[in-house]
Structure formats: structure tokens, C-alpha cells
Amino acid sequence: MFNCCLGGGGAQEKERPQGTPSELHKNFSDKTILDGFVAPPGTPMLPGCDLEGVLGKGTFGSVMLVRERSTQERFAVKIMNKEHLLRENQLENITVERQVLRNAGPHPFxxxxxxxxxxxxxxxxxxxxxxxxxxxxxxxxxxxxxxxxAKFYLAELAVAIGELHRFKFVWRDVKLENILMDEFGHIRITDFGLAGRYASGQATDTSIKDISGTAVYQAPEILSRKGHGRIVDWWALGILAYILVAGRPPFRSDDYTELFNKIEKEELDLDKDDRTKILSDEMKNFINGLLVKDVNKRLGSQGDAEEVKGHPFFKGISWEELEKMEMPAPLEPPLQPPVKGDTVQKAEAEQWLREVMGKKGKHPKAVQVADYKNIRNEYKNRRNSIGLDFGNTHSEQSRKTWTGTTDDFGRLATGF
Structure with missing residues (x-):
């Protein structure tokens, strides 16, 4: 059991649960239904929370930062507009997301x-x-x-990806922006809206047919349109490993046709690359092994995460200590939590929330998203704190989900 703080700035450290429902869920559980009693309209969905800022704005919604007054714990609340989700045909992705989280969690990464x-x-x-x-x-x-x-972060990622694969899910969205960090520098993977479910653990599995993911991370078998399976995540980890030490993708072009042609046909020579020739033989072999175009020969094709973890590159990693978060992160997390009481951020968040919640969807009222409790939205304009006064409550559900993508934050990876 190890500390994993949900926020800073005066928040109490809490013990991260291992395999049991979070105690903090009690703060957001079915508060308005007790022994069959239904609370009157206007009962807050998240009682006693203050809105503190906007963490991200995206095509499908926004992520708000809130603080619960009683515990001083901070939470990220993502609000996604159904009209936009329907227009972009994203409702199925939201359902898949919940399936991933319900089956693959809880997990420290x-x-x-x-x-x-x-x-x-x-x-x-x-x-x-x-x-x-x-x-x-x-x-x-x-x-x-x-x-x-890089070895430390790649080790935590290998464990996290292996956990998804254990339940036959393929992440398909490995990238820098989807790897969040806690206040101690440990990673959390996020954003499973593009996840897929594979039929078997064989390297040659082609049960997933659609093309998903960020272009520079896409494996050759995705681009071939002949179907793919779990092995695409290990290719993407190889791309990310290269980016961490080189500051740029191994295959790159401003033209998508040229980029995809390089991914499918170009062979890397890390010994001739000025940014990678200084790497140890173990790391070069690790990257090369993950970026093998033949799925049957790619690192991870036979033994999945255990095969990847057994590579000589990870020599010296205590996997037991790593998974218990006993190994300290080599670098401090890059960001600090916002200052409590920042009136500018709060005002921006309140305005943005009004805009998001004030938009009436043009979809049929009967539209539902699987795996989400339905709640009547009658009191959108009667908000005393954060504004999620939906007049009813939800049942306890899965404990993990996603945040955003590159587009949510508008940042361009121009090299480091």
C-alpha cells in the first residue's frame, strides 16, 4: 500500500487502494438515495465542491478542476457534450472506455x-x-x-500495458499526452476511447479492423488495413522510447503519405542516428526489438508484457518494488497544482461551465450511453458550487477513466 496523492496544495495524503473500492468514492456515492428515499430536486450531485479552474478544453467537452471542501481533495471532472459525441460518432468509444476501466482496474498505473x-x-x-x-x-x-x-518510465508503462492486455484490451493510443504524472512523478495511463478488444493473444491476431491512434505511433499492421491485435501497443511503446531519448519520432514527415510509407518500409539504423548512437547496446536492442515490422518477431509477440519486462534493457529493475511504487521517480513532476483561490482561473472555469452545460443537444432524448447511469438534468441553472446539481445520483461504477488528447490542449510536439 503506497501513497498516491490526488492533488497538492494542502490536500491530505491518502493511501492508494489495491484491489478495493476507493474510500474517497464515498464522497461521490449515492448520497441522495438512502433506504429508498429520493432527495428533493436540486440536491447537489457533488455536494460541497468548489470549482477551481479549467484543466482542458476539447472537441467533445471540458475537464474542470474541483476541490471538495470537507476533505480539501481535488478532482478532475470531465463533461462531454452528447451532441458533439453523436455528431462525431463517438458514443461507442465512450462505452468501450468504461468496459476497459471496469475490467482492467484498479491498478496503480x-x-x-x-x-x-x-x-x-x-x-x-x-x-x-x-x-x-x-x-x-x-x-x-x-x-x-x-x-x-527513460528506463523507469518505460518500465511503469510496460506494466500498465500488460494489465490492459491481460483483459484482452489494446490501448491503441500510447503517446506522451496520455501518460499523466502524480505529485511523486509516477505515471498513470489515460484515454481509452480508442481502445479495442482482441480475440486472441496471438501475434497474428487480426480481429481489430479499424484505424485508430496518433499517426506517428501507428504500427505497420494498422496501416495495412488487414486487421491487428495487441502487438500494436508494443510498437507504440518503441516509438515512445525513441522519442524520450531523441526528442522526436523515428519516422517523421509533414506529409501523411510519406510518413506512412516510412513506417511501413523504412528500416532504422540507431548507430547512424546522431541522437541514438550514444545509447547502450541494450537500449538500442530494446527499441529495435519493439519496432520490428514483422509482428511474429516483434518484442512482446510471444510472451507479451513478461517478454518485454525480461529484456536486458530492464536489468536492475525490481518489478515488485516498481509495482508497489517503492522505486522513486528519477525526476520531479513537471507541473505543480494551481494556487488555491485563484479567482481568475475560477472565473474562467465558471464561464466555461455555463457555456458547456447551457448548450442543448439536438439529439433524441432517448439517446443513451451504455454503462453510464442516466440522470435527469433539471437543475442546470441552480448551482451553488461546482454546478453539477443534477437532482439525482449515480450508482457505484468503475473507478478509472480518461482525460484528454493532444487536441484537448492544442500543443504541438516540435522537438525537445
């Missing part, structure tokens, strides 16, 4: 979700707030990583 519910107009998620930023921020602050630094 996956973002925690305390609840998920919906109204006629929005889908809402109450998430663990991670104050340390993401891996994009880490590179922006520190530049490219030393090999030993």
Missing part, C-alpha cells in the same frame, strides 16, 4: 475514476486529479531523458 453518469445532454466523469502534468510536460521541462530516466 491507470488513472482512477470515482464515478460516471449521464444526463440528457452530457456524459460526466469524476476523475482522480493528477497534479504533475504529463510526459509531454516532462520533456518540455527537462529535454530528452537520460537512459536510466
Amino acid at each position: 491507470i488513472v482512477e475514476c470515482h464515478s460516471g453518469f449521464q444526463t440528457e445532454d452530457v456524459v460526466v466523469l469524476v476523475l482522480e486529479y493528477l497534479s504533475g502534468g504529463d510526459m509531454f510536460d516532462l520533456l518540455a521541462k527537462n529535454g530528452t531523458l537520460q537512459e536510466e530516466e
